[in-house]
Amino acid sequence: MELEQLRQLVEVERQGTISAAAEKLHLTQPSLSRSIKRLEADLGQGLFDRTRNRIELNEAGRIAVEHARDVLAAEQRMRDAFDDLARRARTVKVGSIAPAPTWNLTARIVERFPGTILEPDILDEKVIERSLFDRTIDLAITRKPIALPNCECIPLMTESLSLYAPKSSKYAGRRSVSWNDIDGETFLVFEQIGFWREVCEEALPNATAIFQKDREVFIQLLHSSDLLGFTTDAPQNRGSVEGRIPIPIQDASAHATFYLVALKDAPERVSEIVTWIRETT
Amino acid sequence: MELEQLRQLVEVERQGTISAAAEKLHLTQPSLSRSIKRLEADLGQGLFDRTRNRIELNEAGRIAVEHARDVLAAEQRMRDAFDDLARRARTVKVGSIAPAPTWNLTARIVERFPGTILEPDILDEKVIERSLFDRTIDLAITRKPIALPNCECIPLMTESLSLYAPKSSKYAGRRSVSWNDIDGETFLVFEQIGFWREVCEEALPNATAIFQKDREVFIQLLHSSDLLGFTTDAPQNRGSVEGRIPIPIQDASAHATFYLVALKDAPERVSEIVTWIRETT
C-alpha cells in the first residue's frame, strides 16, 4: 500500500467514476483502474461494488476512504512541519529598540543574502537582552554595546532626531533647535518609534503628544496638519513629506548609535550576517 | 513521498546505520541509501548529517521521523480496521438459551463452512428475540419456534436432561427418575447452562444448588464429590465423567426442542448456514 494509491482512492470517491478521477490525476483510466485493483488486492478485499460499467464504494470502501483521509492528513501535517522548518531556517528574528536600524539591516541583507527573511520586532530596551539569551530573537539591536564573552557586538549605524516642522512654523527658518526650545509644544508622533518615544518624553516633560498607530494615517496627517512632528536622518525618512523641513536637534540625547548583537554560538545563517555587516561597515 | 520511504526512514533511525536497516528491509545498502536521498529531495532538505561513512539524524530528520511514525500509525489503524472487518465478515454471532445447541451448530458449520467463525453467547430467553431484531446477533437459538414473516425458523436438535448420579447414590440403579423423586436433594450445578437453570429451579423448589462457574473446576468436583449432578444427551457430555451414571428424568420439562432462527434479510453468510442446516436435518 502506498500513499499514491490512497490519493487515488480518495479522488475516485470524490469524483464518483474512475474516468473522472483519472483525468484529475493526470492518468489514463485503465492505469487508475489497475492501481485501484492493486490496492484492493493489498488490503485483501474489494472496496467497490462493480457492475459492468459502474463502480460504487461498498462498506469496506467507505471505511478505506475514511482511513485514507486520516493517513493523508498525517502526511500533510508532515509536509506542513517541513515547510515551517524551511521557512524558519530562512528567517532571522531581530529584536530592535527602534525601527530605523532594522530598515538598514534589511536593506543590507537583501543585497547580500537574498534568500534570508528578516523578521523585525520593536522591543523595549529592558527585555531585548533577555530575548537574545533565551533565543526568542536571533539578533538584537541596542543603543549600548553589550560586552559579554559569549556575545558578538558591532556598531551598526547612527541615527539623529530632527524636528519635522511645517514651513509655516516659527521654527522653519532655524538651522537647529534644542529640546528646551520646543518643550511645551504639541507634537504628532508615530507610535512605533521604539526608545525614541521615551527619549522625547524625558526631554519634553511639558509637551503634548498625539500618538498615531497607523503609519499611513500618520503620513497623511503630516501632510495635512501643521502640527510639529519628528523625523530622523534614516534614508527611509528622507524626502517623504513635502512642505516640511527637518531641523536637527542639538542635544546629545537626540543622537543614537546602534549596535548589532548576536550570540557567538548562533546558527550559521545568523553569524554570517554579523560577519558581513562587520566587514562592510 | 511514499509510505515505503517512511518505513525505511523509521528503520534507519531505529538501526542507526543504513547498512543494518537495509538488511532488515531486505534491500541492498546502496539501494536504501538512494531511497533515503530521494526522500530528502522530495522533502526539500537533508534529514541526516553526513560524515564520510556515518550518518546521523539532524533537526529536520528528527521531525521527519516523528511525523513518519504518525503517518505509519494511521496506516496501521487502517490495516487494523480492515482486519477487523474481515474477521467480522467471517464471524456469525449466535445467541442461544443453552450451550448444547451452539456446540451442535459449531460442529455442523466447521464441516461445511470451515472459514466461518461462530461466536456463541448464552442469553436469557427474554432478550434473545430482541437481540436478533436489533442485529446484535445473527442467529438465535430458542425453545419455542418464532413464527414471524421476516424470520426463518427451523428445528435444530433436541436435548434431554438426566440426573448424573454417582454409583454410590441411591438413584444409581434406577432406569429413570422424576423431579418429585429428587426434590429436596443437594445438587452440583454448572452455572452456564442457560434456561435449564430456571427449569430446575422451578421443578425442584426444595432442592439446594451449588453453582460452579468454572467448567474445569466443575468437572473436577463431579469426579471427586458424591453430590448429585445433571447431564444431558448432548454428544459433548457423553462419557466425560467416570463413576457417574446418567439417569433420564421422565418429566416433559426435562426435554427440550431447539429452534434456529434468523432474519430473512440476514447477510449471505448467515442465510446459507440456515439453508444448510434445514437441508441436512
Added chain:
DNA sequence: AGTAATTACGAGGTACGTAACAATC
C-alpha cells in the same frame, strides 16, 4: 451512439543489485 470499466500488449522509466571507490574506526 456514448460513456465507463476491464483486458491485452508493447514501451519506457524507475529502482534494484553488483561492483568499484572512499573514508573512518
Added chain:
DNA sequence: GATTGTTACGTACCTCGTAATTACT
C-alpha cells in the same frame, strides 16, 4: 582490515499509455 556510505553501470521489473472489448444508459 573491517565496516559504512556514496557513485557508476547494467538490468529487470513495474507501471504507464494505447488499443481493443464488453456492457450499460
